[in-house]
Amino acid sequence: MIKILFFLTLLIFPTMSNSNTKINLENYINSFSWNKRIVLFITKAKYIHFINEVDNFFDKYNCENKKRNLEYIKIVGDEVNKYTLPDKYENKYGIWLIGYDGQVKGHSTDISLLKKIHHLIDEMPVRKREMIDSPEKNGRCN
Numbered sequence: 001m002i003k004i005l006f007f008l009t010l011l012i013f014p015t016m017s018n019s020n021t022k023i024n025l026e027n028y029i030n031s032f033s034w035n036k037r038i039v040l041f042i043t044k045a046k047y048i049h050f051i052n053e054v055d056n057f058f059d060k061y062n063c064e065n066k067k068r069n070l071e072y073i074k075i076v077g078d079e080v081n082k083y084t085l086p087d088k089y090e091n092k093y094g095i096w097l098i099g100y101d102g103q104v105k106g107h108s109t110d111i112s113l114l115k116k117i118h119h120l121i122d123e124m125p126v127r128k129r130e131m132i133d134s135p136e137k138n139g140r141c142n
Contacts, residue, residue, distance in 0.1 A: 024083070034100045035069070036070070037071070037098065037100060039070055039072050039073070041074045042075045054074070055074075057111070061118070061141075067137050069100075070121075093109060095109075097117060105120065105121075
């Protein structure tokens with residue numbers, strides 16, 4: 001009986017303690033491989049204007065972003081403590097465009113990347129094929 005209780009404790013305890021487990025950002029980004037392009041946004045909470053500009057971009061260009069399969073990952077302030085960050089993002093802030101292949105296609109520490117992001121994506125070979133193969137991904141947004 002004691003062995004059974006000990007075994008159950010070993011099974012249950014790790015499950016209960018997982019609520020404090022950090023999210024591995026690299027694995028999370030890789031979970032979107034070949035399905036979504038990622039816009040990763042990491043900033044300090046005090047940069048309210050920057051946060052608002054990025055959020056407004058995603059609100060205003062929702063349709064255009066969907067056509068380009070953009071997934072928005074936003075990490076602000078202390079939320080960074082929920083993640084295990086790879087070295088390329090550790091103690092860095094800004095906006096990154098990550099392609100289907102998981103590689104960084106662009107980075108900026110201001111909104112300059114957002115101003116050219118649709119053009120940048122539309123110049124990518126995979127996006128060019130998407131626009132030919134799936135005309136709905138090339139249609140107009142209202």
